[in-house]
Amino acid sequence: MYLTAVMQRTSLGVAGVAATERFGGSAAILSSLAVVQLMVYAAAQIPVGVLIDRFGPRVLMLAGTALMVAGQLTLALAPSITVAVIGRILVGAGDATIFISMIRLISSWFTGRIVPQLSQWLGNIGQLGQVLSAVPLAWILHDFGWTPAFLAATLLALVAFIVVVTVINDRPAGTTDAARSSTFRGALVQLRQSFTRPGTQLGFWSHYVTQSSGTVFTLLWGFPFMVYALGYEPTRAAAMLTIPVGAGLIFGPILGVLTARHPLRRSNIVLGIVTVMGIAWALLLLWPAAPPVWVVVSLLVVLGVGGPGSLIGFDFARTFNPQRSLGSANGVVNVGGFTASFVMMFLIGVLLDLQDGWRQAAGGTSDLYSLDSFRIAFAVQYLVVGFGVVMVVRSRARTRLRLSRDEGIEVAPLWVELARRLRQRKDRR
Secondary structure, rough: OHHHHHHHHHHHHHHHHHHHHHOOHHHHHHHHHHHHHHHHHHHHHHHHHHHHHHHOOHHHHHHHHHHHHHHHHHHHHOOOOOHHHHHHHHHHHHOOOOHHHHHHHHHHHHOOHHHHHHHHHHHHHOOOHHHHHHHHHHHHHHOOOEEEHHHHHHHHHHHHHHHHHHHHHOOOOOOOOOOOOOHHHHHHHHHHHHOOOOHHHHHHHHHHHHHHHHHHHHHHHHHHHHHHHHHHOOHHHHHHHHHHHHHHHHHHHHHHHHHOHHHHHHHHHHHHHHHHHHHHHHHHOOOOOOHHHHHHHHHHHHHHHHHHHHHHHHHHHOOOOOHHHHHHHHHHHHHHHHHHHHHHHHHHHHHHHHHHHHHHOOOOOOOOOOHHHHHHOOOOOHHHHHHHHHHHHHHHHHHHHHHHHHHHOOOOHHHHHHHHHHHHHHHHO
């Protein structure tokens, strides 16, 4: 089910060039297709979380899949950019219900240390939906055109709807969900309580800094960057967008094990991932000429680690919230990465347009997707993600203070812990 939702979400990533040819317009207008989808997705997360706590995940998944069917059908037949935007709004609203419903289902069916590992496995298996959009959907788009490609996506969403109807249950047979709120007022109270917990806020900012860069690249700007700025063939660029998926499948289970074994060091894992992502971007953007393939592949691998890294945010929500309000807490966390994503997507489009306008005003020819323009536009990520890193550190301090006060658990800085373990090893020798 989640695999299908990811395919619908990322279907525009390989259709950026086709969308420009079909609807025309500037980079900012093209980015609006993806931005509006993510804005709706992010805005719907908290209401969807409240509704999950009230009605359960199955009902929300059914409604969401129906919306995705309607949205992709609208996009397939869209005669103008306005109608296409309406289609992406419906896709974003439907997609918004799936992931946090899946996370809630995992917590309802399983307990203990297996939960973060299952979250990683299912989250990364779901990312194979990006492969569906990058390979078969891109092939249909190239050989048969816009409408057949998005009609195929519509059909897949319809199949997913049938799967939810026939297979999904909120909880194991014979069990009850006594913690579910019986009123909307109760669900809203749970939302307010979840939002004020430092652990939930730490999950929000962890998701914000790890998920956003990969989403920006794979969902919209990576394909035009590789095709126009680097000169890759469209089929090659689409195939390369599957690299983050493969990286996630390899590193996701490793992160799941590390998260389960070292629950007090989850924020260090998050900050480590962000640091490596920043280095990979710097290598790409500062390369004196067109970066070689290995530099681009290295970036895609690191971005692939950011996807499963963002799931650590939901593990914060799980461990710092009671199950009765887990839907609301997951909704709050999931807003993080997509908020950063649509901000960066839009800013990149604006910066590309501004540079092209300045170039033409100076008497040059239009070159909207030049390599130099992308270098400057992509650099805006350092400002957006850097702000998130500051907030991760702040919310971590508040969370650790709460742990110390309520449970007597003291979390020493990482370097202190490493020094202590090194001394212990020397003593044993």
